[in-house]
Amino acid sequence: MATPLPRRGIPDATVARLPGYLSVLGTMSARGILSTSSEELATAAGVRSAKVRKDLSHLGTYGVRGVGYDVEHLAFQIATELGLARDWPVVIVGLGNLGRALASHSGLATRGFRVSGLYDRDPALIGHRIGDLAVAGMEALASRADSADVIGVIATPAGSAQEAADALVAVGISSILNFAAAAITVPDGVDVRQVDVATELQILAFHKQRRATATAWVGAAP
Amino acid sequence: MATPLPRRGIPDATVARLPGYLSVLGTMSARGILSTSSEELATAAGVRSAKVRKDLSHLGTYGVRGVGYDVEHLAFQIATELGLARDWPVVIVGLGNLGRALASHSGLATRGFRVSGLYDRDPALIGHRIGDLAVAGMEALASRADSADVIGVIATPAGSAQEAADALVAVGISSILNFAAAAITVPDGVDVRQVDVATELQILAFHKQRRATATAWVGAAP
DNA sequence: TAGATTGTTAATCGATTAACAATC
DNA sequence: TAGATTGTTAATCGATTAACAATC
Numbered sequence: 107m108a109t110p111l112p113r114r115g116i117p118d119a120t121v122a123r124l125p126g127y128l129s130v131l132g133t134m135s136a137r138g139i140l141s142t143s144s145e146e147l148a149t150a151a152g153v154r155s156a157k158v159r160k161d162l163s164h165l166g167t168y169g170v171r172g173v174g175y176d177v178e179h180l181a182f183q184i185a186t187e188l189g190l191a192r193d194w195p196v197v198i199v200g201l202g203n204l205g206r207a208l209a210s211h212s213g214l215a216t217r218g219f220r221v222s223g224l225y226d227r228d229p230a231l232i233g234h235r236i237g238d239l240a241v242a243g244m245e246a247l248a249s250r251a252d253s254a255d256v257i258g259v260i261a262t263p264a265g266s267a268q269e270a271a272d273a274l275v276a277v278g279i280s281s282i283l284n285f286a287a288a289a290i291t292v293p294d295g296v297d298v299r300q301v302d303v304a305t306e307l308q309i310l311a312f313h314k315q316r317r318a319t320a321t322a323w324v325g326a327a328p
Numbered sequence: 329m330a331t332p333l334p335r336r337g338i339p340d341a342t343v344a345r346l347p348g349y350l351s352v353l354g355t356m357s358a359r360g361i362l363s364t365s366s367e368e369l370a371t372a373a374g375v376r377s378a379k380v381r382k383d384l385s386h387l388g389t390y391g392v393r394g395v396g397y398d399v400e401h402l403a404f405q406i407a408t409e410l411g412l413a414r415d416w417p418v419v420i421v422g423l424g425n426l427g428r429a430l431a432s433h434s435g436l437a438t439r440g441f442r443v444s445g446l447y448d449r450d451p452a453l454i455g456h457r458i459g460d461l462a463v464a465g466m467e468a469l470a471s472r473a474d475s476a477d478v479i480g481v482i483a484t485p486a487g488s489a490q491e492a493a494d495a496l497v498a499v500g501i502s503s504i505l506n507f508a509a510a511a512i513t514v515p516d517g518v519d520v521r522q523v524d525v526a527t528e529l530q531i532l533a534f535h536k537q538r539r540a541t542a543t544a545w546v547g548a549a550p
Numbered sequence: 551t552a553g554a555t556t557g558t559t560a561a562t563c564g565a566t567t568a569a570c571a572a573t574c
Numbered sequence: 575t576a577g578a579t580t581g582t583t584a585a586t587c588g589a590t591t592a593a594c595a596a597t598c
Binding site for chain 3: 167
């Protein structure tokens with residue numbers, strides 16, 4: 107990134123788990139649960155309680171010894187830490203099957219995001235309505251004024267991902283979530299996260315094969 | 329997991345990067361590039377060359393000092409290591425927008441997977457064709473015979489994710505990719521990977537806010 | 551007070567990185 | 575041989591874990 111950041115001291119591994127804790131707390135809150143413990147949180151989030159306490163200790167001391175954590179208060183603190191005290195506008199580039207699925211994904215609005223623009227370079231798609239929004243052309247993206255705040259999502263085919271990234275960067279968007287099956291190159295200062303179905307499946311396949319091999323060994327005659 | 333595995337010695341962090349290398353090698357191969365170096369691979373994959381060499385050294389010694397790596401050979405070795413010497417059948421549970429997008433996702437067939445079953449509990453969806461397949465009911469999932477080989481994908485709403493996971497586990501499926509916005513609980517021996525759009529966006533939001541704060545400090549009077 | 555549970559410490563483990571000898 | 579690039583070493587860094595003093 108361009109600016110050397112004043113180290114905020116929250117480890118990346120912790121940041122990656124905070125959304126999970128937040129989601130669990132949301133479920134608890136919806137069920138009317140007022141208070142919880144690191145042990146309960148850990149079980150629900152699928153980690154160890156020591157990890158939960160260590161993670162939360164990076165944010166501040168929001169628990170009470172011998173008692174636990176106030177669900178609402180902790181949820182608020184985590185949300186604040188994650189930058190979710192406000193809603194973030196999200197734009198989607200590429201409105202094929204995946205882009206359309208993301209555009210109508212209810213899990214975004216409830217978790218701090220608001221889909222605020224849909225862009226595609228295919229003229230055949232322009233004008234199509236998806237939820238509240240109509241698909242616009244790439245030139246409409248270029249004229250957005252609020253881009254410093256926007257998070258961009260790329261849902262194009264692999265071959266168009268770099269073009270989409272370039273367009274997002276050109277408007278000044280500096281946070282990108284890339285669903286295309288291709289790595290993209292961006293300037294310093296732009297934060298990219300990559301999500302790829304095939305990658306996830308290949309990691310599962312590796313473990314699966316390893317287990318199959320292990321079983322074969324166990325089953326084999328000495 | 330149930331069986332204590334004979335340690336194969338490939339670190340998790342390395343396994344998670346192998347699909348990326350494989351994808352880059354595939355692109356090179358398609359362009360007719362026969363040979364490459366750790367430096368080129370690293371640039372294309374977005375990592376450092378030392379990391380590439382260290383990662384590849386865990387698989388064996390497939391490079392030649394002073395020369396580099398043979399693209400086809402290295403791709404073959406990585407694919408073999410990942411368990412992609414064969415194709416893996418994938419079943420999708422939940423055929424809403426996301427499930428349909430995944431079912432018709434071309435990036436699967438080209439990278440070692442074959443969508444071989446679509447299941448939903450909604451009678452209104454049963455029978456609908458998506459690509460080559462028709463959506464079947466959950467009872468059809470229960471009668472699959474090949475389940476030990478299958479990788480299950482959950483693309484249901486959050487509220488139905490556990491039910492879907494239970495159904496997959498009940499048939500003997502032991503590798504699950506969960507796209508639902510809810511953690512699922514599975515028995516030992518079942519390998520789960522979770523992908524959640526909102527989680528990824530929240531991690532981006534955290535970094536974005538941190539940068540905004542840093543900029544504000546820089547801009548503030550002393 | 552007795553019981554419960556946090557926040558922190560310190561030990562361990564795993565991942566990253568730079569440097570370089572090996573070797574094509 | 576000279577130049578290039580690997581595979582490995584060793585140092586550093588970051589993450590995890592268990593244990594427990596602090597304290598409600």
